[in-house]
Amino acid sequence: MVSDRNLSRGHRWAFVALLLGNVALAMGPFLVRHSGVGPVAAGFWRLGLALPLLWLIARYSGQPVHWPRRSLTLLVALAAFFFATDLAAWHAGILLTKLGNATLFGNISSFIFAAWGLWMARRWPTALQGFALLLAAAGCTALMWSSAELSAAHIRGDLLAALAGILYAGYLIIVERTRGELQPLPLLFIASLSGAALLLPWAVLAGETVVPQDWSALIALALCSQVAGQGLIVYALGHVPPLVVGVTMLTQPALSALLGWLYYDERLTALDWAGAAMIVAALILVRLRETPARPK
Template sequence: MNRTRIAGLFLLLPVLFGAAFPAIKLGLDYVPPLLFAAGRYLLSAGLLLGFAAMTTDAWLPRTRGDWVAVLGAGVFFVGGTGLLYLGQQYTTSGVAAIIYSLIPILTPLVAWGLLPHERFSRRYLLGLFVGFVGVALVIRPEPTNLLGESVVGEGLVLLAATSVTLGSVLVRRYRSTMSVVALTGWAMIPGALIQLAFSAALGESLAAVRPTATAALLLLYLAVFASGVGFAVYFYLLERLGPLQVNLISYLIPVVAVTVGWLFLDEPITALTLAGFAVIVVGFALLRADDLVPMARRRLRNRRRPAA
């Protein structure tokens, strides 16, 4: 039963996270991007901190490491996602999700210098190069149109993915004594405040918000399911499967995002976009071959082992 539960949650998580990209895209018709992001994270922060307060004693930041982790994750991991909302004004939800799938490849690169034990190998550099080739195929910048709306939007999404990666690395560097759920909830508060500050600087106004039932449902989905339930499921799987296997979910998320965007938003799916995504996956496989091959062998041995 436990294996069935874990398998079901493993399939549920990319659905929750993948559908978030089309939900953001659709929500931008009703709410300015940074106001939309801030509203999502403030609501989700309340849910996660309430859950943490009921389930653990380690939910308040106490040490210097706690506060540094909260600020690092808040500024970069949460605050940086505002760039995703800005970028999705000019690109499809499927393309945004594919660019975000570069995060597992970016992580060792961003960690270099911040985490002393991180080292580059030739295969890593090859995987990094292949991953960026995949992103180039997705974005397809043209020399005559480098400042076109779609290229700028996709560039903002790539910056968001880099910022999220930096936030996750800072959390690893400055170890927190809090539960991860509590840390995420606390980080959402400064992240949302940063998004509100930039929202004001860009001239976003509450007068531009269209308070419809659709807008409310999209906000609830993002705050409750994509963030609240999604993070809880993510942390549950992280404890039981480890980071490598959970990171494989990153490559199911774009499949969901592209499919939902095509079904409900009439977003086109081009062969070159799919080819770019496949190249990114190859880059990740090159990067983590030392981990993936032994893991595949263990799973194969377990399947061949006769039942007791």
């Protein structure tokens, strides 16, 4: 487990990597809608197209891909299973609800992962951390509130996205535990390869369109979501506490809602903007150190 003290020493770019990774991942729902293939097939291409570039980056960055010991390989395979099923559920949900909703419900993993980190540390959050979590929860509630009237139309997509969030939390927990023994790029490559091997037969058996007429959205999905997004987040998981990771991930719904407003005319209300502002404020607060009281 990475402590707040360890976070402040070195690895100063880990939090920046975490932020940039979440910005890249926020593009995912938009690209899935333009992929031209089925939701499971989109997940396969996201992982499959990223593999050659991940292998090259790993080789030339001093992290060559290698198969770890058997027990660790099985653990990474389990992480890949969670991630593959997460992608299948989330991509299906994206097509059935608003971009902001899909990302918001998918990011319930943020709270699960943060809670898991606090449980592993065997401590309650500090007053400042607790307030940041409450503020983030209030921001999420505000983002959901405007679409509550339309929940009947979006219920299937919202439930699929929520299921994806639970699965993604399992993936994050396993990855965080394996980062002590495996470098980020080999870990991401093996998980991506295993996940792609699961998703391709799934897409074929489901009768989805697997080969697109236009590859541009799928290539962008692989580069943005898998190489950049997951690559930066897997790196950050080795250095940033789960609580900070969880709150930072909540920036994705606000960014996806903004894309939905820009490209699909998905209306943003004043409450939506307020919710996004609360999440940003929570992110700032969770990064602040509480000043210890001076002895009297």
